[in-house]
Amino acid sequence: MIPIMSSAPLSTATPISLPVRKIPGSYGFPLLGPLWDRLDYNWFQKLPDFFSKRVEKYNSTVFRTNVPPCFPFFLGVNPNVVAVLDVKSFAHLFDMEIVEKANVLVGDFMPSVVYTGDMRVCAYLDTSEPKHTQIKNFSLDILKRSSKTWVPILVKELDTLFGTFESDLSKSKSASLLPALQKFLFNFFSLTFLGADPSASPEIANSGFAYLDAWLAIQLAPTVSIGVLQPLEEIFVHSFSYPFFLVRGGYEKLIKFVKSEAKEVLTRAQTDFQLTEEEAIHNLLFILGFNAFGGFTIFLPTLLGNLGDEKNAEMQEKLRKEVREKVGTNQENLSFESVKEMELVQSFVYESLRLSPPVPSQYARARKDFMLSSHDSVYEIKKGELLCGYQPLVMKDPKVFDEPEKFMLERFTKEKGKELLNYLFWSNGPQTGRPTESNKQCAAKDAVTLTASLIVAYIFQKYDSVSFSSGSLTSVKKAC
Numbered sequence: 001m002i003p004i005m006s007s008a009p010l011s012t013a014t015p016i017s018l019p020v021r022k023i024p025g026s027y028g029f030p031l032l033g034p035l036w037d038r039l040d041y042n043w044f045q046k047l048p049d050f051f052s053k054r055v056e057k058y059n060s061t062v063f064r065t066n067v068p069p070c071f072p073f074f075l076g077v078n079p080n081v082v083a084v085l086d087v088k089s090f091a092h093l094f095d096m097e098i099v100e101k102a103n104v105l106v107g108d109f110m111p112s113v114v115y116t117g118d119m120r121v122c123a124y125l126d127t128s129e130p131k132h133t134q135i136k137n138f139s140l141d142i143l144k145r146s147s148k149t150w151v152p153i154l155v156k157e158l159d160t161l162f163g164t165f166e167s168d169l170s171k172s173k174s175a176s177l178l179p180a181l182q183k184f185l186f187n188f189f190s191l192t193f194l195g196a197d198p199s200a201s202p203e204i205a206n207s208g209f210a211y212l213d214a215w216l217a218i219q220l221a222p223t224v225s226i227g228v229l230q231p232l233e234e235i236f237v238h239s240f241s242y243p244f245f246l247v248r249g250g251y252e253k254l255i256k257f258v259k260s261e262a263k264e265v266l267t268r269a270q271t272d273f274q275l276t277e278e279e280a281i282h283n284l285l286f287i288l289g290f291n292a293f294g295g296f297t298i299f300l301p302t303l304l305g306n307l308g309d310e311k312n313a314e315m316q317e318k319l320r321k322e323v324r325e326k327v328g329t330n331q332e333n334l335s336f337e338s339v340k341e342m343e344l345v346q347s348f349v350y351e352s353l354r355l356s357p358p359v360p361s362q363y364a365r366a367r368k369d370f371m372l373s374s375h376d377s378v379y380e381i382k383k384g385e386l387l388c389g390y391q392p393l394v395m396k397d398p399k400v401f402d403e404p405e406k407f408m409l410e411r412f413t414k415e416k417g418k419e420l421l422n423y424l425f426w427s428n429g430p431q432t433g434r435p436t437e438s439n440k441q442c443a444a445k446d447a448v449t450l451t452a453s454l455i456v457a458y459i460f461q462k463y464d465s466v467s468f469s470s471g472s473l474t475s476v477k478k479a480c
């Protein structure tokens, strides 16, 4: 491992000493090039090989390629991107002086605004747009205010969740994680962000999470692999967008729920942040559904899966020891402050995010011409070009992370571990950064890692050991 950029770790200033290199790779023939790359991406090579094979081929972590969706029915979508696949080149995605993020979420493709009340919600806005400032600040304010009730609500909802798991385990060999987790997430975020209790509406309490699932799935279908037999997936899932009317009923019920049960938050959006009621509702649903519910639905099964089973006894023992030393087994001792003192638990969470970033790809468009540097070369980027970073490769950059493929529980501990947080990018920014209205970093950068740490701490207060396997909980040994 070479020493990583020391004093200004994420500086995107052009170093004079590196050689200028023409960006390797090409977009191929019109229509055929994008189509071939699309088939490689979704079918022949798949991720991460699609990117790692091209790194090898071009002997460069920066190259030109196409990413889906594209031809034949996504005619307005330009699939041409410049891939940035090492820590240093990827960091340019966060420098809002040189990149912009208007209508950029999944490459050049953006789900139709009919899914979000015919408006561009926060995620689609660039930092230069005043509306981004209003909504980002609104989301930061929601998090700040809900932090007062966050931990007690979390513990109460976790009691219900693990009660369900234990009951399932008493009847069968394993308890499937996802359905119960999604109900837990929906209740938790409704109560904390919206100040709205789903039990006020039996239909929302039972099906709210399923309405969000359907709304998310239909928007993201053209861009994610779901493992359907090929070429059926290419033809029926990745070739066109499905119409909104298929999920309209559920989305409208969620709107009604927010309107009637989240009155206080809606009033604050209008009085303190000058948003209209409509803007507040659709942004709240996007933050609740896409960001929070969507993000944690991917992240939590991975996090719990990393606790593993009896083969991970040593790691579980270390985590349990730290938790019990800091907070014993009394759940009233759990707090943001107490988990901040759990270095190992936090490192476990960071390492999980490093190896399995829940939002794997990030994109940004060049605001102007600039020189982009990787570890060993400098490349010329033209205004308007789309940069594409694929984190699962970037977070294994061997110039930054020792034994990058290995899950190392202690990686983010001590001085050296703290320094590495400069290069942990899951939130569309470094873990040492601060989400503000001037950047596009996840508003919940700290809330996510602290909540995940609280969940791990909760588990080791309650249980001596746990076993997770293939998306299920297979056994728990209660704390003596």
Ligand code: HEM
Pocket: 101, 104, 105, 122, 123, 124, 125, 136, 139, 143, 287, 291, 292, 293, 294, 295, 296, 299, 358, 359, 361, 362, 363, 426, 427, 428, 439, 440, 441, 442, 443, 444, 447, 448
């Ligand atoms: C595990 C859970 C989460 C993950 C993995 C995650 C990840 C991300 C990522 C990668 C982005 C940047 C997207 C991009 O432009 O490329 C983002 C943006 C955002 N996230 Fe999160 N997020 C999570 C949870 C949350 C939660 C709980 C909130 C609640 C407030 C939240 C609020 C936001 C907002 C408002 C933005 C847009 C920021 C902006 O436009 O400036 N996220 N999130």
